[in-house]
Amino acid sequence: MDSVEGYVRRYALDRLLSPELLDALGSWGRGPGELIIRAGDPVRDIHFFVEGLAKVYSTMENGQRLLAAFYRPFDVFGEAELFSPQGYTLSVEAMSESFCLSLPVAAIRKTAERNGRLFMYLCYRMGAKLAERVVAESINLRYPVESRLASYLFAATDAAGWILGRDDLGEIADFLGSSYRQLARVVRGLRDEGILERTRGRIRVLDRPRLERLAGDLYLRPGMQLSPQRFLEMNIP
Amino acid sequence: MDSVEGYVRRYALDRLLSPELLDALGSWGRGPGELIIRAGDPVRDIHFFVEGLAKVYSTMENGQRLLAAFYRPFDVFGEAELFSPQGYTLSVEAMSESFCLSLPVAAIRKTAERNGRLFMYLCYRMGAKLAERVVAESINLRYPVESRLASYLFAATDAAGWILGRDDLGEIADFLGSSYRQLARVVRGLRDEGILERTRGRIRVLDRPRLERLAGDLYLRPGMQLSPQRFLEMNIP
DNA sequence: CATACAATAGGCCATATGTCCTATCTTGCG
DNA sequence: CGCAAGATAGGACATATGGCCTATTGTATG
Known part of the structure; x- marks a missing residue:
């Protein structure tokens, strides 16, 4: 500062x-x-x-x-x-x-x-x-929630992969214009593919390059x- | 002019x-x-x-x-x-x-x-x-195609209900970010409810008040x- | 530590929408 | 008139998503 x-x-x-x-x-x-x-x-x-x-x-x-x-x-x-x-x-x-x-x-x-x-x-x-x-x-209109989540995570995680700010899944679903249910499904999909992991409820991005390819290049x-x-x-x- | x-x-x-x-x-x-x-x-x-x-x-x-x-x-x-x-x-x-x-x-x-x-x-x-x-x-993100079509028609038809411009259903689907197929389904739904009619491929709005209620108040x-x-x-x- | 509340995980089903395909209808043109 | 190209109508099926519900987990608080 x-x-x-x-x-x-x-x-x-x-x-x-x-x-x-x-x-x-x-x-x-x-x-x-x-x-x-x-x-x-x-x-x-x-x-x-x-x-x-x-x-x-x-x-x-x-x-x-x-x-x-x-x-x-x-x-x-x-x-x-x-x-x-x-x-x-x-x-x-x-x-x-x-x-x-x-x-x-x-x-x-x-x-x-x-x-x-x-x-x-x-x-x-x-x-x-x-x-x-x-x-x-x-x-936003043409890409699935998966892409939008990927964009969000790509823009809102630090170098170690942790999400900045204090949003839980519910907040993120809200921000993305999705339902909690659908977001949870998508998160599981990304986890199964090894792109991210969930530790004690926290999302952590593991494979940033793959995430970027999923992202519709939305934010930032x-x-x-x-x-x-x-x-x-x-x-x- | x-x-x-x-x-x-x-x-x-x-x-x-x-x-x-x-x-x-x-x-x-x-x-x-x-x-x-x-x-x-x-x-x-x-x-x-x-x-x-x-x-x-x-x-x-x-x-x-x-x-x-x-x-x-x-x-x-x-x-x-x-x-x-x-x-x-x-x-x-x-x-x-x-x-x-x-x-x-x-x-x-x-x-x-x-x-x-x-x-x-x-x-x-x-x-x-x-x-x-x-x-x-x-x-756009949260309303179904029906609402978006209603908004479109509400804004783009003249007093008699005819669409201004020369867009066919394909063009409108494109503009609304929908598929032709889905738009055709929605048009049929509105026709069945008497909100519009189709004469020789042309759409004409019959019930403007009901259309407005369907519209998400998007345009204009x-x-x-x-x-x-x-x-x-x-x-x- | 025990309980209560919030967040997470996921099953189940309905709806909205997309893709593919075929039949029908319109219209311009020879 | 009759055909060809384009537009329309709609069936069949798959996917994306939402809503509802239940079980589990994590955490704050007494």
């Missing part, structure tokens, strides 16, 4: 934000399992995600959830709701020790005229997120994303 | 765009079944959709498609790819006589510093589209969208 100034430098936020906005930056951390954003809460800030691993999901009226994506730094949360009076659409949950810089929406609105670069970056980032959603949607498509610095270099003459 | 100036006035584009960008506006129309945007084409313009009905879909490597949304004026197409070097992500197809104003990306980049309002509006619109995608995704959620004018009024002091 670094200081606010350290993160500002690391991600060139001083080239993205006007001085007033730099002054308005707050900062805070969350531990595994804690919420960074709760869907439905009023939108007071947008958040720059600078440290950790987070998952993003929606919650339907009946309480069912659906995993949207995993995010790693650098990224932005809550920007989609910048002009929405409805509150946050998605919940964001830390899966490891995480750290954010927050920027009050009120400050953004007040200084909008002087922060064209921020809006350009947000346009870039939201455009990319839209494209990601389309890919994820196609895959790597390297497609520009930091603010690279974005500015490529788009501001 | 109106003149470019007429549309500019109608949607207050002169308050959204700098004079250089207003001058750079082009215009063109498309008939039913014609493409407004072809996925993969290089991104030369963003498009303001001012007249007609259009559907937006993605195409996967294997040729399968997936319907993303139906759009009516006012809306923007191609803005998600404004900063993307990858070409358009989605295809947009006119379903009725349609008309667009196009704005060259090169002109936007050149005048970016003077067009903060455009970027703000695009942030607003993309944020809303992201939220829509999340809702559509949950519904109404009234949630601000024109540029209303957006500016609410967000620019």
